[in-house]
Amino acid sequence: MAEASVQTGNDRAFYVFNALLSAAALSFLTYILVIRRGGxxxxxxxxxxxxxxxxxxxxxxxxxxxxxxAIRRGNIRLHKFCMISALAASTLFxxxxxxxxxxxxxxKYVGEGILRGVYFFILISHILLSAVLFPMALTxxxxxxxxxxDRHKRLARIAFPIWVYVSVTGVVIFFMLRGSPPAVP
Numbered sequence: 628m629a630e631a632s633v634q635t636g637n638d639r640a641f642y643v644f645n646a647l648l649s650a651a652a653l654s655f656l657t658y659i660l661v662i663r664r665g666g667x668x669x670x671x672x673x674x675x676x677x678x679x680x681x682x683x684x685x686x687x688x689x690x691x692x693x694x695x696x697a698i699r700r701g702n703i704r705l706h707k708f709c710m711i712s713a714l715a716a717s718t719l720f721x722x723x724x725x726x727x728x729x730x731x732x733x734x735k736y737v738g739e740g741i742l743r744g745v746y747f748f749i750l751i752s753h754i755l756l757s758a759v760l761f762p763m764a765l766t767x768x769x770x771x772x773x774x775x776x777d778r779h780k781r782l783a784r785i786a787f788p789i790w791v792y793v794s795v796t797g798v799v800i801f802f803m804l805r806g807s808p809p810a811v812p
Contacts (some may be wrong), residue, residue, distance in 0.1 A: 641769050649762040652721075659728045676727035677734070681801035683720035687713045688794040695787060714768065717794070734804050746803050753796040760789050 694709030736746050763786045770779035 637773075641766075645762050645765050645769070648765070652761060653758055656725065656728075659725065660733050663729075663732075671730050673727050673730050676723050677801055677804070680720050680723050680727070681798045683716045683723065684794045684797035684801075687716040687720065688791060688798070690716060691787065691791050691794065713790070714764065717764075717790075720797070736804060738803070742803070746800070749796050749803070750800055753793055753800060756789050757793045760786065760793055764790065 690709045690713035694706045694713060697703075697705035697709055736743065736750075738746060763782065767779055767783050767786050770776070770782065
């Protein structure tokens with residue numbers, strides 16, 4: 628009984644921490660993209676970072692799918708390696724993404740027609756799901772650390788497809804931004 632009470636207290640502390648960290652990350656991102664809109668780039672030229680970000684998203688996707696296949700085959704060790712690697716790639720992506728947008732601001736899509744609608748559908752779904760994914764991924768990791776594998780498995784079944792979608796659509800968005808024709812004056 629006492630152990631369950633301690634566990635519940637630890638869970639509560641984690642959920643509060645997770646909520647605060649998630650809110651802080653979302654607030655910082657909103658500040659950079661909506662309020663601040665990039666800054667004085669000065670001598671910093673970080674235009675190479677979107678390609679790095681797309682590569683990190685691709686890498687995260689590969690690790691996610693590999694980790695999923697590994698656990699389906701019962702290879703817990705490989706699953707753990709792949710999922711930690713996916714988390715590391717996604718974390719590096721987030722740091723790189725925030726750094727780029729802090730310096731250069733937002734990148735505008737200049738394409739027209741049906742592709743514009745497709746782009747914004749993908750972008751909006753990507754943004755909304757990534758906002759949900761961040762606290763969800765932290766919780767999945769928390770359950771592993773606490774060795775509560777039943778809860779880990781249950782939540783991972785929801786988080787996994789969202790994480791793959793967010794990672795893959797991040798790459799799609801990169802290529803759509805780079806491949807969109809310039810706006811006609």
